[in-house]
Amino acid sequence: MTITSHRGKTRTAAAPGPNRRRRDPHRLLRRLPGHICVALLLIVVAYPLVWLFLGSFKTQDEFLNGSATALPESFTNFDNYTTAWSSVAIYLRNSLLTVLPSLALIVILGTAAGFALEVLVWKGRQTTLLLFLADIMIPGQMILLPLFTVYFQLHLTGTLWPLIITYTATGLSLTVFMMATYFRAIPRGVFEAATLDGATIIRSFVSIGFPMMRNSVLTIALVQFFFLWNDLLIALTFTTDDAQRTVQVGLLNFTGQFGVVEYGPTFAAICINVLLILAIYIFLNQRVMRGLAAGAVKG
Amino acid sequence: MPAARAAAGTGTLTKGQLMHSVLGDRRSVAILLGPALLVYSLGRLVPMLWSLGYTFFIGSVISGFSWAGTANFGKLLDDPALPTALWFTVKYAVVITVGQVLVGYLLALLYVFFLRRGGAVIRTLVFFPVILPTVAVALLFQKFFEYAPQTGPVNALIEAFGGTGVDWFSTPGNAFLVVAMMDIWRSMGFYAVLLYAGLLDIPDEMMEAAAMDGASTWRLIRSIVVPLSLPVLVSSLVFSINGTLKAFDSIYALTGGGPGSATTPLTLYMYQTSFAYGDYGYGSTIALTLTVLCLLVTVFIFRATRRDLAQG
Structure with a gap:
């Protein structure tokens, strides 16, 4: 009895729809x-x-x-790759130097904020969470001009700092919101027990909260990595010369560099960009798909 | 924190008081939340409000600013390029949203009804373009649809069937078509997976019962699958329109807004006004127009879907 019902369930789960039930010779057709x-x-x-x-x-x-x-x-x-690499290498370096520090900041600050909003008890946390959510409404174009003015006045244009700062601020909203959701799923007793054992709340976060979230943190970091790595608008606005170009901005200017379109090197440069993403995707595809879908449902 | 130590030492605090004093400690809140809130406020919220201030000025950071009163809003009403950009934004958002969700839904149906074993591999493969850099995809499509000097595969195919090649990026209609195809190509795998997850939530018993009653696959889809997956369809539409109204990268990299300004949405128009013409005031006014448009669409969708759910 249990076996048949179990079988029935797995079969329907694997194959809903009516085709499954009829196995006549015309099935293939x-x-x-x-x-x-x-x-x-x-x-x-x-x-x-x-x-x-x-x-x-x-x-x-x-x-x-x-x-x-x-x-x-x-x-x-491999001539095309050699030609392409001579400029793509700098772009890749710039992308890594902006995306990785931003990612680290986003994950650490975002998880801490999610913890403070969900585990700690204080007045106004609902409002603060909504404040972080408000970001989803704002088009990226709204923030470019004031930030450009500030970076220009602080003489930060010409460095990678404008990108790191803007990326961190941009990634926080979704990260804080998702981390708060994940912390909600953890029983409060865990942190109460730590408190009874004499742990301060900062210590609870560092030795219990953050390690517990390892899996979620990795997923969020992966999702944010693709957002930042693929960004064009922010990088285009805040990079003023070739030395700071990220992969995407560099790629866009790639063809112009030689006057005539040099097809081979251009293709090789795009290919390097694609293969890099493919390398990550081959190992982490299920996590990427789950992470992006979760981000969409919550966002 | 001192409270925790005191409790451990003297044992005079109850558990509730202890929890309240530790989990409600203001200093801890400030340490954990402060940095994120500061970076977010300075990087997103303050610039947004500041941008509103710019709408009353003219000039740029390099040329300096001067007070313009409401001149930018007057310009907004007179600017002949604005209705064009606004119309393209709306057209683009509607066409791409419908295309993305529709193709994604068809793929999701294919995944559920046709692919069983081996489905995961295909889902994973179709998802891959989603995470590719937009610039890489745009350059790829540029070459794929190229007319001259290289004849791209699309034109080669047309010529192989005896047609004449098309200069895709020279007329507004064709340029829009390529943009649309590209955006659907690179996002269909995402919507397919999103909607596929929704379709799996439909109870098997309902499908079974309908199939027993002799319903055909099409009838099954129309009377059971579509109505039951309506909520996830609606949230896909909301997510998609929210993104397509703000689309910038794909258009900037593929057509650059051309031919002329035929494929220039508000996002790109704002960018050109601000950085090519150095007019921050009017650029901010266009950005504000876009923000208002996004808000209106969101409010409209929420009201429409709430009515839908109330009726259903």
Whole structure:
């Protein structure tokens, strides 16, 4: 009895819909449209990326005189990558130097604030949480001009500081909100017990609250990483010369640098950008998908 | 904190008092919340209010500011470029939102009804473009749809079928079409996963019962799946429109707002006004217009959906 009901449940969970129940000879034929849809979907998603990768090995002559869909003549010709790397390396360095410190600040400050808003008891915490939420309404364009003025007056333009500060402020809103939600799920008894044992609240946070949140912190850091790494608007506004360009801004100016469009190096530069993200995605794809979906539902 | 020590030493405080004094300690609140609140306020809230102040000035940080009264708002009403940008913003947001959610929903249905084993691999693959940098995707699409000097795969395909290649970025309609295709391409996997999770929440018994009664797949989708996944559909729409109204990166990187200003939304118009023409006052006024538009749309959606839920 239990076994049948269990079987039934897993079967329906795996395959809702009526097709499953009829297994006649025409089944394959009936499923053909579905197979065609899936095949089309895979082509639409994967082909542009495959084409990009193939292009990164082509010479300028192959681009201009060859067929767009042809394979490159050589897969071992890394000239395009060498040319691209000479400028992309600086962009990558700038991106890392702005995104990683911002991420660390966002995670530490955001988790502490989430803890203070959810575990501690004080008047006005509901209002403060709403204050953090208000950010979702504000388009990024609203904050650019005043910040640019301040950074200019403080002589910070020409450094990476404007990006780090703006990124941290931008990432906090969602992080604080999500961390507060996660802390809500932890039984208060945990922190009360620590208090009875004589721990100060700061100590509770450092040795219990933050370590407990390791998993959530990693997910949020990952989501924020993609937001910051892929940012164009803020980086475009606050970088004034080539030495501070992040990957995205640098990539946008890449073609202009040579006057004529140099297809091979441009493709290689885009490819480096894509492969980097792919490397992260291969290991953490389930976490990325869950994290982004959670961010959307809460945001 | 001193309270905790006192309690441990003398044992005169009750547990409740102890909790109140420790978990309600103002200094701890300040230490934990203070830095985040400070950075957030200085980096987001103050600039937002400051930006409102700029709407009464003319000039920029380099040329200096001078008082303009309500001149910027007068300009807003007379500016012929504003209705164009406003209209493009709305058109873009509506078309892309509907496209993203619709294609995402069709994919989610495909995931639920057709893919069983192996579905996870396809879901993961289709999701990949979501996290790709917009600039990388935009440059890729530029080359993919290129007309000259290189003939991109799309034009090569058209020519292979005997058609003539199209210069996609030279007419407003075609440029918009490529922007739309790109934005749907890179976000459909996200909405598919979001809506797929919603579809999995539909009780199996309902599907079973309907299938027993001999309902066809289409009938099943129309009478059971769609009505029951309405809440998650609505939240996808809200999320999508909130993002597309503020879209900047994809358009800036793909068309740069052109041809002419045919694909220039408010976000891009604000950026050009402020940084290309150095007019912070009018730039802030355009940013304010965008903010008001976002607020109006959000309020409208909330009221509309609340009425929907009340009826259903």
